[in-house]
Amino acid sequence: MSESTVGQVVSVQSRKGTKREYETVIILRPNVNKNGILELVHKMQGVFEKYGARLLKIENWGSRTLAFPIKRSPTGIYLYWRFLGGSDIVHEFERNLQISESVLRYYTVRVEDDVDPDARPSEITEDLLQAVAEPPPEPEPQPEPVREEEDRFVSDDDGDDEERRR
Template sequence: MPEVSFGAVRSVSSRQNTQREYETVMILRPGVSKGAILELVSKVQGVFEGQGARLLQLENWGVRTLSYPIKRNKSGVYLYWRFLGGSDVVAEFEFGLRINEHVLRYYTVRTDDDVDPHARPSEITEDLLDAVSEPPPDPEPEVEEQEDTEDSYDDDDQDDQDDDDEGGN
């Protein structure tokens, strides 16, 4: 298998050639276009490549209702990011999110220290990048089926009533 290069590995921990693992969840405006999502993803990838970081996972969780309105929006598109890098990557990543007009909120947490970047496979492909810009379909609401009871309305009862009405004139 050929050697894969991930760019310069900037160690911020006690072990050399390791990185920290981070997760970010961001909320975008509900009417954001596919093109705007792809543009955001490409800008973030540029930041990661420039800083020697690596995007491991990217998921579109779809449109969800918010607990309370954020900037007058009652719903938002959720994106989940998992990546390797240092604190400088997080600072530049979050700066880009702060100035992006489509981003309502974001939250980044460090999930692991001293991660070998070669040990964590990346799940990012071109197909995934196309898929992440399309929100998943909303789940269909469950419909309860009514049970037949003797008191339920019957078509036969309606026919009987129509016959009675015609005979009375």
């Protein structure tokens, strides 16, 4: 860096005609029903349309146990969103999430800069939007492996170790 640019904020601008790609994971209250999820999705879809952003993907990851309770909820419903837009859509999207009663927590990450919107088709259909309100099927429980009883050496601290079965 030259001396003339030290201390100055250097702005990185996107190429003309490109957008940034973002991911957001939203944790909803566990008592949010199908209609509540659909209402949130349709509201956010309106925000995307208003700001000229494109929703690429949305998935319902189902109900999961949280690492720690958030607003006294030990579980939450996870929704994954992937979209194209500018920083203005992220600000408005997060503002709407913040005032929503059904949202416990959210986190947005910029995945990539300078994405050509024509190169990233949207996977969103009306059927997918209806399906996102349904929780994913529960995975089948995996049987625990059968463990054979092992011989172990046990020390009884009197110096004459012997082999014992536990």
